[in-house]
Amino acid sequence: MGTALVGLLGPIVGGIAVALTTYWSTRPKARAEARKFEAEADRTRAETTKILAEIDMRRPSVAPQDTTPKGWGVSGSVPEDYEVGLDFEVFSAGRASAFIRSRHEHPAGYASLLQMIRADDYRGTRLQMTAMVKARDVVGWAGIWMRVDDARDHTVAFDNMQDPERRIAGSVRWRRYSIALDIPETGAYINFGAVMERTGQIWLDDVRLNVVDDSVSATDIVSNLPRHPVNLDFEGGTY
Missing domain, CATH: 1.20.5 (Single alpha-helices involved in coiled-coils or other helix-helix interfaces)
Structure with a gap:
């Protein structure tokens, strides 16, 4: 065993x-x-x-609220410091306009009202955005803007009127502003809208997107950047 x-x-x-x-x-x-x-x-x-x-x-940073105009979104660095909505008493055409205004005396960053569309129908063209804008007591700056992104979200064309000579500031009556960008073949999305920084209020109305010819100058910040650095030794004086 x-x-x-x-x-x-x-x-x-x-x-x-x-x-x-x-x-x-x-x-x-x-x-x-x-x-x-x-x-x-x-x-x-x-x-x-x-x-x-x-x-x-590629999405608005703030979910649309009851006051957000249909088809538009709200974005920005600190959009909660701003209010976006419709105004049925102040407008340039029709019966309403959109507005951006600061909620208090010391807002941070900026807010933007925006819309995004596909670039398919505009590739290879020069696209002009125009809009009627009215401003009241804008302490920082405001403007209309347009940006073209490729499929990887890389910016390939951009203008927001931030240049001191073109920006909107203070109080301005209704006026039509315009920007124009060349839409490259790599363009996938076109973003456009209005932006405001710091205190005040702007109204936006009668926004238009039109294909234009070369007689309309492109205002693209990206393509208009200098090709080479200048005044690296600071001997060129000042503006």
Whole structure:
């Protein structure tokens, strides 16, 4: 019986020994595989976060409220410091205009009223945006703006009238403003709207997008940037 028991236990003990040997010999490999899986998971999470962030960049940063004009969105650095809505008493044409105004005396950043469309029908053209704008007590600056992004959300054309010679400030009666951008073949999305920084209020009305010819100058900040640096030794004086 002892011999039989030994014969029975022999394979079991041997199997356990093989299992333990395999466990201890493969444990470092298993740990390495686990670390590899964790690294892959981290990369996947990071890529997912990046994708979601890129998607969010193309969406308004604030969900539309009851006061947001239909078809438009609200964005900006601190849009909660501003109010956006419709005005049925102050307008240039029709029966209403949109407005952006500061909520208190010390708003931070800026707010923008915007709309985004596909660039398919405008590639290879010069697109002009015009709009009637009225301003009251704008302390910072305001303007209309248009931006063209490619499929990877890289900006390929942009203008927002921030230049001191073109920006809207103080109080201004209704006036038509315009900007024009060349829409490249790589353009995927066209964003446009109005922006205001700091205190005051602007009204926006009668927005138009029209394809124009070369007689209308492009106002693109990106393409109009200098090709080469200047006055690097500061010996060129001042403006």
